[in-house]
Amino acid sequence: NAGVTQTPKFQVLKTGQSMTLQCAQDMNHEYMSWYRQDPGMGLRLIHYSVGAGITDQGEVPNGYNVSRSTTEDFPLRLLSAAPSQTSVYFCASSYDDSGNTIYFGEGSWLTVV
Amino acid sequence: AQRVTQPEKLLSVFKGAPVELKCNYSYSGSPELFWYVQYSRQRLQLLLRHISRESIKGFTADLNKGETSFHLKKPFAQEEDSAMYYCALSPPTGFQKLVFGTGTRLLVSP
Numbered sequence: 001n002a003g004v005t006q007t008p009k010f011q012v013l014k015t016g017q018s019m020t021l022q023c024a025q026d027m028n029h030e031y032m033s034w035y036r037q038d039p040g041m042g043l044r045l046i047h048y049s050v051g052a053g054i055t056d057q058g059e060v061p062n063g064y065n066v067s068r069s070t071t072e073d074f075p076l077r078l079l080s081a082a083p084s085q086t087s088v089y090f091c092a093s094s095y096d097d098s099g100n101t102i103y104f105g106e107g108s109w110l111t112v113v
Numbered sequence: 114a115q116r117v118t119q120p121e122k123l124l125s126v127f128k129g130a131p132v133e134l135k136c137n138y139s140y141s142g143s144p145e146l147f148w149y150v151q152y153s154r155q156r157l158q159l160l161l162r163h164i165s166r167e168s169i170k171g172f173t174a175d176l177n178k179g180e181t182s183f184h185l186k187k188p189f190a191q192e193e194d195s196a197m198y199y200c201a202l203s204p205p206t207g208f209q210k211l212v213f214g215t216g217t218r219l220l221v222s223p
Contacts, residue, residue: 004156031209042117042199042213043157050209058210090157097209104157 002026006091006105013081013112021076021108023091029103031094032074036060036087037107043090049074050097081112115140117200117214125220126190134185134217136174136200144202146183147211148174151197160185160198170194190221 007022025032033048035058045058049068063085065077074093078085091105116139126132138144146163161169163176163183174185183200200214 033209035211035213040215042201042215043211044213045210048209059212092209094209097206101159102209102211106156 004105010109023074025093029093034076035090115212119214132187132190136183147201149199195221
């Protein structure tokens with residue numbers, strides 16, 4: 001059971017480049033979300049999804065796009081990378097929204113130069 | 114505004130000493146409160162949540178609505194408790210929308 005898998009683990013981008021952070025879960029969870037963690041700060045919600053075909057914005061959505069075409073996958077797209085998007089990104093999933101345990105991925109370290 | 118405050122970046126104690134990691138929150142309503150832990154080289158994982166009122170690995174947390182606090186306590190710290198601890202809240206009907214504190218690193222020395 002792989003749980004929540006994020007790729008890549010490390011990435012360096014140049015300003016203006018685009019890229020996609022991949023997130024996949026094999027637990028048949030309906031709920032998935034993306035957080036970012038900046039140095040000295042807590043995790044902040046970027047986007048979340050309550051099921052395939054349904055996404056919504058979190059606290060810090062600007063500069064990011066998401067889609068949820070399948071239950072398993074929830075990719076996060078950086079449209080035009082900026083140094084302010086240098087951060088550690090965490091994907092998370094849970095079975096539903098009733099308070100069941102949320103499972104986190106290992107994180108993706110992104111540096112934008 | 115929703116906010117979680119963890120005033121201590123680092124808490125260093127000796128093995129066997131009591132531990133209290135502080136957490137205060139700001140929320141208009143009745144949020145759900147959680148403690149998450151991240152051990153070295155491991156994923157962030159749920160330690161405990163107010164709704165279940167459990168004691169996990171000897172840790173407990175009491176919600177004080179008057180003081181808007183949810184401090185994490187353990188009577189006797191163990192070396193394996195050394196980790197990063199995050200307090201978090203969510204709306205009562207939106208457990209995915211977590212708001213995290215900045216975290217406290219607990220270091221338990223032998």
